[in-house]
Amino acid sequence: MIRRLFLPALVTAFTGAAPAVSGPAASPHPAPGAADPGMPRFTADGALLRPDGVERWVLVGASLGLGYSNATDRGVGMFHRVYLEPSAYEHFLRTGGFRSGTMLALSIRHPLRRVPPSRAGWSEGDLAAIELAVKDPERFRGGWAYFDFGRDGRAARAEPGERCARCHAEHAARDNVFLQFYPQLRAR
Numbered sequence: 001m002i003r004r005l006f007l008p009a010l011v012t013a014f015t016g017a018a019p020a021v022s023g024p025a026a027s028p029h030p031a032p033g034a035a036d037p038g039m040p041r042f043t044a045d046g047a048l049l050r051p052d053g054v055e056r057w058v059l060v061g062a063s064l065g066l067g068y069s070n071a072t073d074r075g076v077g078m079f080h081r082v083y084l085e086p087s088a089y090e091h092f093l094r095t096g097g098f099r100s101g102t103m104l105a106l107s108i109r110h111p112l113r114r115v116p117p118s119r120a121g122w123s124e125g126d127l128a129a130i131e132l133a134v135k136d137p138e139r140f141r142g143g144w145a146y147f148d149f150g151r152d153g154r155a156a157r158a159e160p161g162e163r164c165a166r167c168h169a170e171h172a173a174r175d176n177v178f179l180q181f182y183p184q185l186r187a188r
């Protein structure tokens, strides 16, 4: 990714020049102006762009049928997986905290049963929605904002506080994040 982003800059720098034997050393950081894939990206009018490949981030939690709006148990419920963006995960392991720019994703999938050869139990089916939590105390009052991309949305606006942030602020174990559901973060 970094290499690919860096290449056009190198090509431009060397256009018309003698064979490229010297030049700027490849930087471990994205080229100036290139977006850091570990940080959230917003449109000019403040909507969050859906990050690529959240299901390749670090899996920190999984649950089935977790419900928090009412106490009725109707059916098996949905599969939830929670992912933490890798550079924010490294930061958390080092410090025990979530840095500004941290992104967590919640993927919600429908349950499937009797996928051959299984005769009992449930497995994960199609994606229902991707939701994101983003920390940026300079941008968001309360430090965090919450976004719902549905299944296919490419950009999403921050949800009103009473729909998402309030429950996180009141009930999550640490800094708005539901660590009580994420064993590998709890174990740090």
Ligand code: HEC
Pocket (backbone or CB within 6 Å): 061, 062, 063, 066, 068, 069, 080, 081, 082, 104, 105, 106, 131, 132, 133, 146, 147, 148, 159, 163, 164, 165, 167, 168, 176, 177, 178, 179, 181
């Ligand atoms: C009534 C409480 C409640 C409300 C309201 C709520 N959440 Fe959550 N949220 C949870 C719980 C509990 C978890 C723990 C993991 C799970 O659900 O699998 C969670 C986890 C998450 C995560 C994973 C990272 C984290 O913070 O732990 C995201 C992202 C998320 N919710 C987004 C949202 C969005 C977007 C909304 C509003 C549309 C919302 N939540 C509303 C309770 C709530």
